[in-house]
Amino acid sequence: MIIAKEHFRQALEHTPFHARLAPLSQTQEWTGWNGYQVARTFDKLANEYFAVRSGCAVMDLTPMEKYRISGAGARAFLDRLVVRDISGLRPGRVTYVVWCNDDGKVIDDGTLFQFADDDYRLCAQHHQLDWLLISARGFDVSIEVETHEVAALAVQGPTSWSVLAAAGIDGLEELKPFAIAELSCGDIPVTVSRTGYTGDLGYELWVDPADALPLWDALFSVRDRYDLHAMGLSALEMVRIEAGFIMPGFDFNTAEATIRNGYDRSPFEVGLGWAVSLDKGHFTGRQALRAEKARPARRRLTKIVVEGNKPVGAAFIYARRNGRQIGEIKCATWSPILKANLALADIELANGRLPDELWARIEYQRELKWLSAWAACHATTKPFYLPEHRRATPPPRY
Amino acid sequence: MTERYDAIVIGAGHNGLVCSTYLARAGRNVLCVDAQDAPGGMAAPRRLAGDYCFAGLAHTANPVCASIRADLELERFGYSPGAALDTIALDAHGRHLAFAAAGVSGAGLPEGDAAAYPAFRRRYRDFARALQPLFDNKPPRLKHMGPGDRGTLARLGWNLRMRLGREAMYEFLRVAAMNIYDVLEEAFDDERLCGALAADAVCGSAMGPRTPGSVLTWLKRLYDEQGGAAGMLSANGAGLVSALAQAAHAAGVTLRCNARVAAVLTEAGTVTGIQLDDGTTFRADVVVSNADPRATFLDLVGAPRLDAMFASRVAQIRGAGTVAKLHLGLSGLPEFAGLEAQALGQRLLVAPSMRYVERAFNHSKYGEYSAQPVLEITLPSVHDATLAPPGHHVMSVAVSYVPYALHGGWQEQKQALADAVVAQLAHYAPQLESLIVAREFLTPADIEEQYGAVQGHWHHGELSLHQSFMMRPLYGAARYDTPLAGLFLCGAGCHPGGGLNGLPGRNAARRVLERGAAS
Numbered sequence: 001m002i003i004a005k006e007h008f009r010q011a012l013e014h015t016p017f018h019a020r021l022a023p024l025s026q027t028q029e030w031t032g033w034n035g036y037q038v039a040r041t042f043d044k045l046a047n048e049y050f051a052v053r054s055g056c057a058v059m060d061l062t063p064m065e066k067y068r069i070s071g072a073g074a075r076a077f078l079d080r081l082v083v084r085d086i087s088g089l090r091p092g093r094v095t096y097v098v099w100c101n102d103d104g105k106v107i108d109d110g111t112l113f114q115f116a117d118d119d120y121r122l123c124a125q126h127h128q129l130d131w132l133l134i135s136a137r138g139f140d141v142s143i144e145v146e147t148h149e150v151a152a153l154a155v156q157g158p159t160s161w162s163v164l165a166a167a168g169i170d171g172l173e174e175l176k177p178f179a180i181a182e183l184s185c186g187d188i189p190v191t192v193s194r195t196g197y198t199g200d201l202g203y204e205l206w207v208d209p210a211d212a213l214p215l216w217d218a219l220f221s222v223r224d225r226y227d228l229h230a231m232g233l234s235a236l237e238m239v240r241i242e243a244g245f246i247m248p249g250f251d252f253n254t255a256e257a258t259i260r261n262g263y264d265r266s267p268f269e270v271g272l273g274w275a276v277s278l279d280k281g282h283f284t285g286r287q288a289l290r291a292e293k294a295r296p297a298r299r300r301l302t303k304i305v306v307e308g309n310k311p312v313g314a315a316f317i318y319a320r321r322n323g324r325q326i327g328e329i330k331c332a333t334w335s336p337i338l339k340a341n342l343a344l345a346d347i348e349l350a351n352g353r354l355p356d357e358l359w360a361r362i363e364y365q366r367e368l369k370w371l372s373a374w375a376a377c378h379a380t381t382k383p384f385y386l387p388e389h390r391r392a393t394p395p396p397r398y
Numbered sequence: 399m400t401e402r403y404d405a406i407v408i409g410a411g412h413n414g415l416v417c418s419t420y421l422a423r424a425g426r427n428v429l430c431v432d433a434q435d436a437p438g439g440m441a442a443p444r445r446l447a448g449d450y451c452f453a454g455l456a457h458t459a460n461p462v463c464a465s466i467r468a469d470l471e472l473e474r475f476g477y478s479p480g481a482a483l484d485t486i487a488l489d490a491h492g493r494h495l496a497f498a499a500a501g502v503s504g505a506g507l508p509e510g511d512a513a514a515y516p517a518f519r520r521r522y523r524d525f526a527r528a529l530q531p532l533f534d535n536k537p538p539r540l541k542h543m544g545p546g547d548r549g550t551l552a553r554l555g556w557n558l559r560m561r562l563g564r565e566a567m568y569e570f571l572r573v574a575a576m577n578i579y580d581v582l583e584e585a586f587d588d589e590r591l592c593g594a595l596a597a598d599a600v601c602g603s604a605m606g607p608r609t610p611g612s613v614l615t616w617l618k619r620l621y622d623e624q625g626g627a628a629g630m631l632s633a634n635g636a637g638l639v640s641a642l643a644q645a646a647h648a649a650g651v652t653l654r655c656n657a658r659v660a661a662v663l664t665e666a667g668t669v670t671g672i673q674l675d676d677g678t679t680f681r682a683d684v685v686v687s688n689a690d691p692r693a694t695f696l697d698l699v700g701a702p703r704l705d706a707m708f709a710s711r712v713a714q715i716r717g718a719g720t721v722a723k724l725h726l727g728l729s730g731l732p733e734f735a736g737l738e739a740q741a742l743g744q745r746l747l748v749a750p751s752m753r754y755v756e757r758a759f760n761h762s763k764y765g766e767y768s769a770q771p772v773l774e775i776t777l778p779s780v781h782d783a784t785l786a787p788p789g790h791h792v793m794s795v796a797v798s799y800v801p802y803a804l805h806g807g808w809q810e811q812k813q814a815l816a817d818a819v820v821a822q823l824a825h826y827a828p829q830l831e832s833l834i835v836a837r838e839f840l841t842p843a844d845i846e847e848q849y850g851a852v853q854g855h856w857h858h859g860e861l862s863l864h865q866s867f868m869m870r871p872l873y874g875a876a877r878y879d880t881p882l883a884g885l886f887l888c889g890a891g892c893h894p895g896g897g898l899n900g901l902p903g904r905n906a907a908r909r910v911l912e913r914g915a916a917s
Contacts, residue, residue, distance in 0.1 A: 034655075080702055100876075102705035134710045173797030282667055284706040285879060 012037035014213030027321030038062035039232035048235035061152035074139035085277035104288030105255035105264035151212040164331030173394035199243025243381035306341035330393030409688030411439020416903030422649035423674035424801035429842040438639035447836035450727035459898040480629025487594035492736025526620035528557040537868040579607035589751035597749030606759030617773035669884030691871040691891040719842030719854030722800035727836035743780035748773035762799040772798035802842040857896030878909035
């Protein structure tokens, strides 16, 4: 058998938007995501960041893994898959979900779209097909990978609604957060969901790959009136930390990729306890999570503000200056809008509680000389930055 | 109003009856249900053409574990182990070998082999005995060990090092993971001797003599022989099954036959009872399943009520049956060339060399049957004339290496294989065909259909190393309790596995009582 495929000649595939993205890249900072070539930055990180926070940023989401889940047993399958009670999910709505392995450790998180009674889409950052197929045993459900059949753009920022309206997508003014609408942009059919990973007002657009470039052109036709910017992964990393969103596989090891005992994390340990519904009936990991809930929490991925303005990279967390090491920073960013060092840190708890003091030992360079300093840290349970306008319906018009 | 019990046992096979009786004797109100019209499972007597009686799928059995006999007073209910049988390895030229307690003998057997055999056998029985702590107890947990688990492992270590002695321990460690072909080839020259021993080592498994792990399956077989060599299983309704059923009745077990379980009922991850296929429900906080673990989890509970990976691992349990059963009603006693009539009461084996056994196995690997299969033959009516009409006899043949999933399906080929087996038998007993009055052939597919054993596997899953001890039937359910609170397993799919010894049933009952005491 001859397999007439040429894809292996190219290390990374181009997304359907590549023809427009490539000319915008001044930095040529590309990386891989699920086999696709994606940008870290296009021109200046600050421009992209401020586009999300004070204008509108557009990001290519095509490499996001997308699974079409349908059939008479789809709802029951999803209910057993995810740890959250999804009984409130209705057609035309999206919900955030987390799924675990038998031991109650997080495999991944994602967004679950319901299009019709027996028709869903699950979006996840990492490949999930094997786990979905393992979970499908005993259910009347069909699972299809549609990652490559659906092109997707995130359009995020305070002016995103105004941009979309100006670009010709009507009917978004009453679209509530986590709602889906089947609309069009000119003669391009577009599925729009009011979802995102930035903590700001924002939408995600889902189209046939053949319509990808016309849609891009329609959006960017309003660039003379709005600060519209292509955004890469680096700016996304900044805004998602500001919004307090976690990234499985980066902030903690995902369960199916974990080899060493104790290196995986439960939803409770990564601050997703609110997405666990132990009383909803059976789901994978329920027994393990019930047992875990009955014990004092041992660790938690904690949002912390690190004092000072020295850049925070990888750093250990201590209970006191020169005290016991109790954790480590998993991701950090300087927040231009809050003028603060923000981080997510995996911290051991004592009897389920954080210690009264938290200190980070920061290693940093000054003119290439390594220095270290102690910085006090302050834990918070709230997202660092969540503007009110993100939820306004209709959103503010610009 | 649904009836409520302390415990419900699904399946009145011997392990289900043992488990029920232990629970009832500990004061539990027990219901034992079975889909068949009589208890006994695969050891329940069955009739052919009305007049010919067979012990069931099993025809020989080792004595039931002595402690179970004593605990359940089985002798009081009429149980006695069948007289120990010799094994006769048939030879096409009439130069048969006889294996008896005293040793092995036969025409043309090299003196060296005859002399080496008793010591060889003693050594491997010692190995099997050294493993007793593993075989006899619930399998120890290696992570989060309890005191009992430490005790089991400590006794195992003591047995291997101190009871075997240094030299024998080294030999054990050398051979434990080998295949029986290499071990026997080192030890003996005679092909017939090796063939017969190799056939026993892999009996009932999807293994050839050259398959790794076939020493371990042989040690398991030798372990089962500790309480006595295999005897004929009584087929007249007065044997093991009837004693167990009476013991269960006397202990107060409610036995309900013709009751096929459709589902194990659960609420929020906890067992609440069972539902029969006619819709009747019975309530209990404890349900013990003697069914194949695959059927228990995937059919009676259902994957959706289990964690995803656990359900997936259940579905991957290896266990496609490889043994078919031929039952013949004969108008007279067949003559076997070179064999005296009195020897016909023994266990006859067709496995003339290890290469023969390995070749027969090869076919089954590829979904084919061998026209020259390995056969285990008994004539129970030689011991008990009531099993057949006057002057008539019954012959029971276990045919090894018959694939569950035959290429092309069983519909067309079933009778062809039965004919091939009869033709094979005729090499040794030339006038057999003329004596056949009635014939019944059960493929693994038939066994699945009639007995509910998944894929027709007698042991509810291969007894391979990766499905033994703390991995039998699978990690997460290897100590008789399961991820579903209140659901227990007590069948051959559990440690220590198949055979009519009652150990899984007893161990499961102990576990139920232990868990009850803990909560």
